[in-house]
Amino acid sequence: MANIKDVAERAGVSVATVSRVLNGNSPVAETRERVLAAVKELGYRPNNVARALRTARTGTLGLVISDLTNPFFTELADAVEDAARGLGYSLVIGNAGERPAQQDDYIRTLLDRRIDGLLVSSAGTGSAMLGEVVASGTPLVLLDRTVPGIDAPCVRADGRAALTDLAAHLAALGRRRPAIIVAPAGTPTGDERLERFRTALADHGIALPDERVGATPDLQPSGGRRVMRDFLDLPEPPDAVLATDNLMALGAMDELRARGLRVPDDVALVVYDDVPWFAHTDPPLTAIAQPTRDLGRAAVQTLLARIEGRPAPDVLLPAHLVPRRSCGEPPTP
Amino acid sequence: MANIKDVAERAGVSVATVSRVLNGNSPVAETRERVLAAVKELGYRPNNVARALRTARTGTLGLVISDLTNPFFTELADAVEDAARGLGYSLVIGNAGERPAQQDDYIRTLLDRRIDGLLVSSAGTGSAMLGEVVASGTPLVLLDRTVPGIDAPCVRADGRAALTDLAAHLAALGRRRPAIIVAPAGTPTGDERLERFRTALADHGIALPDERVGATPDLQPSGGRRVMRDFLDLPEPPDAVLATDNLMALGAMDELRARGLRVPDDVALVVYDDVPWFAHTDPPLTAIAQPTRDLGRAAVQTLLARIEGRPAPDVLLPAHLVPRRSCGEPPTP
DNA sequence: GCGTGACGCGTAATCGATTACACGACGCAC
DNA sequence: GTGCGTCGTGTAATCGATTACGCGTCACGC
Numbered sequence: 188m189a190n191i192k193d194v195a196e197r198a199g200v201s202v203a204t205v206s207r208v209l210n211g212n213s214p215v216a217e218t219r220e221r222v223l224a225a226v227k228e229l230g231y232r233p234n235n236v237a238r239a240l241r242t243a244r245t246g247t248l249g250l251v252i253s254d255l256t257n258p259f260f261t262e263l264a265d266a267v268e269d270a271a272r273g274l275g276y277s278l279v280i281g282n283a284g285e286r287p288a289q290q291d292d293y294i295r296t297l298l299d300r301r302i303d304g305l306l307v308s309s310a311g312t313g314s315a316m317l318g319e320v321v322a323s324g325t326p327l328v329l330l331d332r333t334v335p336g337i338d339a340p341c342v343r344a345d346g347r348a349a350l351t352d353l354a355a356h357l358a359a360l361g362r363r364r365p366a367i368i369v370a371p372a373g374t375p376t377g378d379e380r381l382e383r384f385r386t387a388l389a390d391h392g393i394a395l396p397d398e399r400v401g402a403t404p405d406l407q408p409s410g411g412r413r414v415m416r417d418f419l420d421l422p423e424p425p426d427a428v429l430a431t432d433n434l435m436a437l438g439a440m441d442e443l444r445a446r447g448l449r450v451p452d453d454v455a456l457v458v459y460d461d462v463p464w465f466a467h468t469d470p471p472l473t474a475i476a477q478p479t480r481d482l483g484r485a486a487v488q489t490l491l492a493r494i495e496g497r498p499a500p501d502v503l504l505p506a507h508l509v510p511r512r513s514c515g516e517p518p519t520p
Numbered sequence: 521m522a523n524i525k526d527v528a529e530r531a532g533v534s535v536a537t538v539s540r541v542l543n544g545n546s547p548v549a550e551t552r553e554r555v556l557a558a559v560k561e562l563g564y565r566p567n568n569v570a571r572a573l574r575t576a577r578t579g580t581l582g583l584v585i586s587d588l589t590n591p592f593f594t595e596l597a598d599a600v601e602d603a604a605r606g607l608g609y610s611l612v613i614g615n616a617g618e619r620p621a622q623q624d625d626y627i628r629t630l631l632d633r634r635i636d637g638l639l640v641s642s643a644g645t646g647s648a649m650l651g652e653v654v655a656s657g658t659p660l661v662l663l664d665r666t667v668p669g670i671d672a673p674c675v676r677a678d679g680r681a682a683l684t685d686l687a688a689h690l691a692a693l694g695r696r697r698p699a700i701i702v703a704p705a706g707t708p709t710g711d712e713r714l715e716r717f718r719t720a721l722a723d724h725g726i727a728l729p730d731e732r733v734g735a736t737p738d739l740q741p742s743g744g745r746r747v748m749r750d751f752l753d754l755p756e757p758p759d760a761v762l763a764t765d766n767l768m769a770l771g772a773m774d775e776l777r778a779r780g781l782r783v784p785d786d787v788a789l790v791v792y793d794d795v796p797w798f799a800h801t802d803p804p805l806t807a808i809a810q811p812t813r814d815l816g817r818a819a820v821q822t823l824l825a826r827i828e829g830r831p832a833p834d835v836l837l838p839a840h841l842v843p844r845r846s847c848g849e850p851p852t853p
Numbered sequence: 854g855c856g857t858g859a860c861g862c863g864t865a866a867t868c869g870a871t872t873a874c875a876c877g878a879c880g881c882a883c
Numbered sequence: 884g885t886g887c888g889t890c891g892t893g894t895a896a897t898c899g900a901t902t903a904c905g906c907g908t909c910a911c912g913c
Contacts, residue, residue: 188656190869201893206871217891235632236572237869240898245569247612247633255601256796261594268588268615277629279580280613282601296610299568300580323521408800437800444802467741467770469777469802523899534863539901551862570899573868857911866903875894883886 189229198225209233239301248276248490249297251290253310253332255282257406258462259433259479260308263331266483267306274491276303285406287311298323304490306330326493330486333375340493342486343376344477345503346459347383352508353457353475354387357427360515362455366399366425368414368435370406377402380431380459399425403435411435415442427455427514433462436472451515461509470512477506522562531558542566572634581609581823582630584623586643586665588615590739591795592766592812593641596664599816600639607824609636618739620644631656637823639663659826663819666708673826675819676709677810678836679792680716685841686790686808687720690760693848695788699732699758701747701768703739710735713764713792732758736768744768748775760788760847766795769805784848794842803845810839 195202198221208222225231239245248271252260264280271278279302281293287310294316297305304326307317317337320327329341357365367384370377385395401417403410411430415438418425430436436458443454450456450470458465461476485502492499510516528535531554541555558564572578581604585593597613604611612635614626620643627649630638637659640650650670653660662674690698700717703710718728734750736743744763748771751758763769769791776787783789783803791798794809818835825832843849 192869202870203872203894204892207892210871232628232632234573234634234869236569236578236634237898238871239569240567240573240900241869241871243898256591256594256598258591258594261589261591265588265615268613272625277612277614277626277633279610280601281610282598284598292605293610295565299565300610301567301569408796437797441800463741464770464797467774524901525899535900536864536902537862540862543901567899570868571901573870574899574901576868854913856913858909859911860907860909862906862908864903864905867901869898871897873894873896876892877890878892879888879890881887881889883884 188234189231190234191231193229194222194225194231197229198222243301245301245303246276247279247300247302248487249279249281249294249300249302249305250330251281251283251293251297251305251307251309253283253290253308254285254406255280257432257434258464259460259477260331262462262479263308263483266480267330267487268483269480270484270487274487276487283310285310287314290314291316294320298325304328304494306486306490307334308332309334326490328486328490328493328499331376331482335375340489340499340501342482342489342502343504344482344506346380346475346477346506349475349506349508350380350383351387351390353429354384354391354393356473356508356510356514356516357455357457358388358391358393360455362427362514363393364399364423364425365393365395365427365429366401366418367395368401368403368411368428368430368432368439370431371402371404377431384429406432406434408434408438408441411438412442413438415439419443419446419448425454427457429457429459431459433458433460433465436465440468450513455514457514466511472513473511474509475506476509478504521567522564523567524564526562527555527558527564530562531555576634578634578636579609580612580633580635581820582612582614582627582633582635582638583663584614584616584626584630584638584640584642586616586623586641587618587739588613590765590767591797592793592810593664595795595812596641596816599813600663600819601816602813603817603820607820609820616643618643620647623647624649627653631658637661637827639819639823640667641665642667659823661819661823661826661832664709664815668708673822673832673834675815675822675835676837677815677839679713679808679810679839682808682839682841683713683716684720684723686762687717687724687726689806689841689843689847689849690788690790691721691724691726693788695760695847696726697732697756697758698726698728698760698762699734699751700728701734701736701744701761701763701765701772703764704735704737710764717762739765739767741767741771741774744771745775746771748772752776752779752781758787760790762790762792764792766791766793766798769798773801783846788847790847799844805846806844807842808839809842811837 191202191205195205200218268278283290290310306328308330309332327339331343333341369381388395401414457473459475461474465472481504489499524535524538528538533551601611616623623643639661641663642665660672664676666674702714721728734747763772790806792808794807798805822832
């Protein structure tokens with residue numbers, strides 16, 4: 188591939204002039220046409236590696252996502268990528284697959300590649316490598332999941348209003364024995380959802396006892412199914428279940444079907460994360476929808492602020508309840 | 521961040537020695553310990569940008585995927601990424617969103633970044649930029665979708681055996697009026713699936729007339745639903761429908777449910793691409809499963825062969841039929 | 854005792870761009 | 884005519900690594 192020297196030779200100018208014409212940093216008059224002609228004839232494209240070395244800017248952002256095959260994160264990654272591209276950045280996606288070791292591996296690689304900034308939706312609870320990112324001075328923004336002790340802005344959804352609405356919704360429909368399927372205790376996201384759901388239910392005089400709080404080790408259908416099995420074996424099984432992640436909801440549905448129970452007649456089902464599929468299930472699932480695309484956009488904007496040295500506060504965007512038929516009320520079309 | 525010069529100074533050696541210790545290219549004895557100590561103390565990590573400039577190897581592969589939010593491609597991307605990482609490469613993913621212009625945009629960017637090789641599952645039929653990739657000498661491998669006129673190996677699934685099996689399966693279950701939902705004519709993948717399905721059915725004396733071949737402009741649920749609507753409005757509606765993409769199948773199911781029709785009692789439904797979700801639908805959907813992870817692995821291996829100058833033929837991996845309940849036969853557990 | 858080769862290491866060129874600095878030409882004012 | 888500012892351009896340093904080449908040291912063999 189042609190380099191800047193080839194262009195300079197062909198145009199009969201120095202490499203500095205070619206660079207100036209292409210970057211428009213300082214005025215170039217007479218020779219401009221000749222340079223542009225040479226660029227076109229040779230099909231010259233600046234080598235981004237060399238440019239990055241010199242300018243210490245790669246034009247690349249990194250995104251480490253906890254599980255790319257989880258539709259919520261797929262959509263989030265897609266939104267981040269759209270936003271980044273719109274601002275002239277390209278994006279390197281690393282998929283941690285919910286494995287902290289792999290996550291650290293990826294962060295390491297991205298730092299070595301000298302990306303301009305890093306977005307992380309962290310798998311697991313903590314990460315030694317995240318401390319290193321901060322120490323290295325690479326701008327960092329946490330996405331969807333906070334990490335205690337890490338000094339970086341966090342962009343995520345605020346589910347409180349939605350959970351309040353959900354409690355009211357379930358109360359209005361006469362559900363009295365709610366249950367919740369959460370990630371293992373200790374994960375900030377899960378704890379917060381549980382806490383808030385419980386509080387909101389209490390406002391309607393409904394209790395959420397510990398035996399109807401089921402934790403799964405992994406965010407997978409199998410875990411959701413196991414918890415639902417335990418719920419249904421209770422002396423007083425729940426009449427409404429909130430799964431705080433979409434994959435766990437799938438497993439929960441499987442168990443219900445296996446027992447011949449019907450949604451919403453026997454058990455109401457609500458899912459956190461409104462992935463497109465849930466509008467196509469039978470019945471369509473009531474969901475708590477996170478503003479995924481807005482989250483992606485806000486995350487990139489926050490990261491850009493950090494890159495440019497501007498102040499970047501946390502961002503909390505409201506999630507909202509999307510009532511469908513899985514709680515018993517007909518949807519308002 | 522510390523660079524190689526800092527390490528050299530601290531260890532009291534030259535930068536060349538540091539480089540040699542770290543790369544192990546030539547023997548270094550005496551000073552090795554001092555260098556390693558200095559590396560550790562400074563937390564030195566080689567700058568990959570500089571290394572890439574010097575060696576003309578970035579250690580990065582590019583993947584341009586036609587639609588990342590389509591679960592089939594999500595899994596494919598995940599598989600490619602796993603395979604690449606296993607071989608010491610990182611992966612830049614570009615999502616074309618089925619827009620040829622965006623795809624070209626991404627390919628351009630990746631070429632500018634001097635990636636070592638490129639994988640493309642092309643959106644649309646042709647692409648001027650793919651020609652440029654070949655011309656630029658960047659190793660290229662096509663994934664899942666061939667592109668006529670592009671001289672690059674293609675890695676994809678061979679659905680012929682699965683379609684043959686499917687025809688037999690449907691015939692055995694007494695289905696006599698099959699239909700197929702395909703991508704618009706002209707896309708090699710769609711044409712091939714249609715052709716093969718028709719041939720395989722003919723072997724059982726079953727016809728696939730044109731009125732039961734429905735094309736959608738986009739690979740989306742809405743398109744699948746529209747085609748299914750037309751099918752059901754026929755004087756003789758089909759008793760079995762094959763959707764050649766998973767998203768189209770979702771739309772088709774919506775239309776069936778909206779009309780109160782039941783799967784498989786009224787219409788059998790088969791979907792191309794066995795994404796995890798289909799095991800959780802009601803009823804679980806009979807699917808044609810592509811060997812997604814194997815495809816990803818084979819694609820990376822083929823690309824590596826190209827990078828290293830080894831011969832790289834096309835790869836065809838067999839898809840297979842996964843019978844579930846959506847055609848009427850109980851699944852064999 | 855000296856040539857020879859292996860070994861370990863430093864010097865400097867190199868990759869392809871950006872950019873500080875300097876210099877020549879030109880125009881204008883005195 | 885001389886001095887000076889402006890404009891356009893070239894020269895060369897630089898980013899941080901890799902690596903060809905060369906030099907000094909040492910062991911060995913004759």
